[in-house]
Amino acid sequence: MTAVDVQSLAKRVKRNCDVSDARFGRQFSMCGLLLRLRNLYKSENGVPPWEEPDSGPMLEWVAGRERLWDRLESEEIAALEVGGQRVDPFDVEEINRRLAPAGFAYAAGYGPFLKPTFVLGELLSRRRDHGLDCLVIGRELARDLSFSPAMRQGEVVIGLTGAMRLFFWDRVGEPAGSTSRYMAAALNYCGLDLARIRRRPAEHAGAVDEVCGAEVETYLAHERGEARDDTLDPAAWREAVADHAATEIELLARTLKDLLADTHDQGLLIHVRDADRPASLLFYLAFVPMLHRLLMPEVVAAAERFVTRPDWEELTRAKDEARQRIVGLSRRLFDLIEAGRHRPPDWTRREVHDRIVVPLGARGLSPDGAD
Numbered sequence: 001m002t003a004v005d006v007q008s009l010a011k012r013v014k015r016n017c018d019v020s021d022a023r024f025g026r027q028f029s030m031c032g033l034l035l036r037l038r039n040l041y042k043s044e045n046g047v048p049p050w051e052e053p054d055s056g057p058m059l060e061w062v063a064g065r066e067r068l069w070d071r072l073e074s075e076e077i078a079a080l081e082v083g084g085q086r087v088d089p090f091d092v093e094e095i096n097r098r099l100a101p102a103g104f105a106y107a108a109g110y111g112p113f114l115k116p117t118f119v120l121g122e123l124l125s126r127r128r129d130h131g132l133d134c135l136v137i138g139r140e141l142a143r144d145l146s147f148s149p150a151m152r153q154g155e156v157v158i159g160l161t162g163a164m165r166l167f168f169w170d171r172v173g174e175p176a177g178s179t180s181r182y183m184a185a186a187l188n189y190c191g192l193d194l195a196r197i198r199r200r201p202a203e204h205a206g207a208v209d210e211v212c213g214a215e216v217e218t219y220l221a222h223e224r225g226e227a228r229d230d231t232l233d234p235a236a237w238r239e240a241v242a243d244h245a246a247t248e249i250e251l252l253a254r255t256l257k258d259l260l261a262d263t264h265d266q267g268l269l270i271h272v273r274d275a276d277r278p279a280s281l282l283f284y285l286a287f288v289p290m291l292h293r294l295l296m297p298e299v300v301a302a303a304e305r306f307v308t309r310p311d312w313e314e315l316t317r318a319k320d321e322a323r324q325r326i327v328g329l330s331r332r333l334f335d336l337i338e339a340g341r342h343r344p345p346d347w348t349r350r351e352v353h354d355r356i357v358v359p360l361g362a363r364g365l366s367p368d369g370a371d
Contacts, residue, residue, distance in 0.1 A: 002084035004102050009082060013120040016077050016089055017144035021070035025145055027246055031171055036145040037062055039166045043143060049169040050201035079115055088201035089118065092153040096135060100126060105135045107158040109151045112254070113245050117146040119160055130266055132157050136216060150219035157223040159216040162207040168212050171286055172197060179286045185307045187211075188280035211279075218280045219267060222258070225267020229260045232334065240337050249337070249352050255291050256330045256347055256367070263323035269299070270319070273312045281306060281315070294360050295329070296322035332356065346350065 017261055025033060034214065038053065041061055047053050048351040078261060079086045083098045095106045105123040110116060121140035129135065136159040172194070184194040190211050197204045237257060241250050262268040262284075270279040285293065285303050292301050298318035333356060340348030 004083045004098055004104070006099075006102060006141070009080060010120055012078065012080050013118050014142040015087075016080075016116070017118050017142055018068055019072050019077055020116040020118070021145045022072040022075070023064075025069065027113045027115070028069070028145075033145075036147065037065065038063035039170075040143070040145055042166065043140060045164060048202070048205070049166045050172070050205065070086070073306065089116075090153060092135070092156045092158075092244065096133070096280050097155060099123070100135075104141075105137045105158065107135075107137065107151045107153070107160065109153050111146045111148065112250070114242060115144075115146065117144050117148070117151070119143045119151070119158070119163075121160075121162070124161065127222070129157075129371045130228070131155070132227055133223060134220060134224075136161065136220075138162070138293065148219075149216060150223050152223040152227055155227065157227065159220045159221055161212065161216055164212045164216050164219070167287070168208065168215065169201075172201075172208075181301075182282045182286035186279040186286060187281070203331055212315060213315050215278070215280060215283055216270060216273075218277075218284065221271030222261050222268040223264075224271075225261035225264035226257065228266045229264045231260050231330060232257065236334060236337075244337075244349065247349055248357055249333075249349060250289065252333055252352065252356065255289075255295065255324060256333065258288075259292060259295055259322070260330060261327045263296075263319050263326060270317065276312075278306050278310050291360075295326060298322045 025036075028036065036207045039049075040050060040060070041047065041053055042051075045053070045057075045061070064105045077089055080089050080095065081087070082095050082237060085098075087094055087098075089095075091106050092108050095108075099106055103123050104221050105121060105126075107119040108117065119137060119140060120142045121137040124203060125136040125138040126133070126135045133156045137157070138161050139161075143162075147163045147166055148160070149167050150159045152158070171179060174183075180194070187194050187197070190207075192204065192207055192211070197208065201208075225263055235251060240253050244250050244253075264270075268284065269281075272278075272284070281303050285300060296318075298321045299315070302311070302318040305314070333352065336355065337348060337349050340351065
């Protein structure tokens, strides 16, 4: 097999990242886009995740990024050359087969608005897990605006430590509220204090990095659950997301798919139970958007009681109850989508809003929350 020119590959991957950002980046809400740009700036410029960048250099960088997007927004995602062979940029299995011997790894997938997302970086670990090829990426050489801590393409799941650190420190800095309360309780299980971390983040960076490493495993368990759950037909799900991109339907479809993965018997909640990690359960509730919590009140209630009275059997029962309702709600959503197949899109969106969103007590939903 021809040796891989990693630096040349990184440039090609980065170009695909920039093309994807140019074509889809402006579909995020203003708040969502600014957060992603800030984290991408940190990633590309070596700014620690707990530090806020100097506004002057960052604004200049953002202006340059906008000019780049203007040049690239009509371009297409290109094939990659890996070890002398042209490879589809979404053929994660083949690309990693060629990269792994050199100590590198690659991730590709789709995020909100079906935005293509790519990461190239150093390979930290690789193993077989429940029949899946499981890789963890450390230092990154190229990435796009998306910052999910784990990704899956087919039978390959990839954990991203860089994204996990940015994701985690963003949650550390969030103001008081339920998220902050869950974070404080979870960190307490890890022997850490949220207030002290906020006051002196650099002093606690090493300890937080250890926590982030463990939480990458939690997100890999989510991807495993997604790979093994067969409640929804994948083709029907992709069609629904494509037909209703940037709507409440896309967010509901993504959220329900997430929860089907997390409540699967090989998914996230069973992973944290079997690993006996109460901290991971509380981090999970701190990290997920409000819609996730609205859809599984039993799990939220069980986790609340964990702070004073840990009980994994109660969590398992709560998970099973939540899953039964989430399966039913998923089928109801896709029944409405099917019923609206030959009707105007507004009919389907109105029916979903009135019959599913309103009873949940949710207000306007933004697809940004799915990432």
